[in-house]
Amino acid sequence: MLSMSFRSFAVSAALVAASASATATGLTIPVNALTADSVQAFSDAALKSFALKFIGVTVTPKGTATASASTTGAYVLPITHITLKGLKIASGQARGAALVISRENDDGEVVGFTLANFSINYETKQVLADTTPLGSTVTVPQLPLYNYNALAPLALKYKFPLTITGHEVLDQLFLTPEAKAVFMDSLQLPAVAIGLLNTTDFGTLTQDISTKFRKTPVPNKLYVPAP
Numbered sequence: 001m002l003s004m005s006f007r008s009f010a011v012s013a014a015l016v017a018a019s020a021s022a023t024a025t026g027l028t029i030p031v032n033a034l035t036a037d038s039v040q041a042f043s044d045a046a047l048k049s050f051a052l053k054f055i056g057v058t059v060t061p062k063g064t065a066t067a068s069a070s071t072t073g074a075y076v077l078p079i080t081h082i083t084l085k086g087l088k089i090a091s092g093q094a095r096g097a098a099l100v101i102s103r104e105n106d107d108g109e110v111v112g113f114t115l116a117n118f119s120i121n122y123e124t125k126q127v128l129a130d131t132t133p134l135g136s137t138v139t140v141p142q143l144p145l146y147n148y149n150a151l152a153p154l155a156l157k158y159k160f161p162l163t164i165t166g167h168e169v170l171d172q173l174f175l176t177p178e179a180k181a182v183f184m185d186s187l188q189l190p191a192v193a194i195g196l197l198n199t200t201d202f203g204t205l206t207q208d209i210s211t212k213f214r215k216t217p218v219p220n221k222l223y224v225p226a227p
Contacts, residue, residue: 026085033217036079036209038094038118039068043173043203047073049196055103055189062098063116063223075099077118079209080220085123092207093119098223102134105188110134113186115145116223120170120205125150127173127205132225133186139225143182146173146202154207166209173202 042050042059050057061067061075068074077097083090095117102112115129119142127146132139154168175183180197183189 026083026090028081028083030081030220031209032078032080032220033213034210035212035214037207038077038079038092038120039071039074039204039206039208040077040099041068041071041074041203041206043201045200046202049200052196055187055193055196057101057103057112057187060100060102062100062114062225063096064094064218065097065099073203078218079207080218089122091119091121091123093117095220096218096223098225100134101183101187103187111186111188113182114223114225116225117142118145120148120207126176127170130222131179131182133182134225135227137227140182143178144176145179147176148173148205151204164209164211166207168207170205170207171201171203173205174200175202 049055050059059073059075064078066076068076077094079092080095081093083093097118098114098116100112100114102110105111112134114132114134116132117130119128120126121128124144125148126144127148128142129145130139130141131143131145148170149172150168151171152167152169154166175197180194183197184194
């Protein structure tokens with residue numbers, strides 16, 4: 001096997017992708033027909049915080065997102081696009097995947113927000129998502145959600161004649177200031193919760209990519225929460 005660069009993968013992906021579209025910010029290549037998934041695995045610390053009586057948060061997958069069959073607290077987000085900027089990968093996207101973060105407030109009302117259409121910005125080292133409070137029609141597009149560390153930078157391998165696989169692990173997922181504000185306001189959390197949001201590592205994002213085709217392409221339309 002020959003180790004390949006992310007750039008080489010992008011070129012190969014372009015060869016097998018159905019189409020590509022140039023944009024002002026780069027070249028966006030659809031990969032929704034390929035076996036490419038991102039798995040958000042919440043850390044034990046995050047899950048314990050969610051379960052605290054004064055928080056009581058529930059995570060529900062929506063759109064193309066699904067709960068992992070093998071790992072508690074993990075969710076599979078199909079990757080649908082990669083974007084090239086010059087000769088570098090600028091971002092990877094999971095359009096159509098969504099997670100609803102919710103809880104019951106003191107009045108017994110369900111409050112929270114939807115995170116959808118996730119992306120990884122490799123230039124700023126951030127995970128972003130369209131963010132919509134429950135019951136609202138106002139969405140903040142691509143709100144910075146997590147800052148991350150590249151625990152295992154994307155490693156790509158080629159096997160004759162045309163099989164390419166890639167694996168990447170991002171860890172130390174800490175909420176951005178913008179995300180903390182959304183958690184506190186939309187979930188109506190008590191003031192004491194800010195300490196947990198400041199210190200909790202939310203887990204890992206693991207990307208596994210292959211040029212093997214899916215049996216059925218994943219829909220790549222943006223997820224829009226119902227009003």
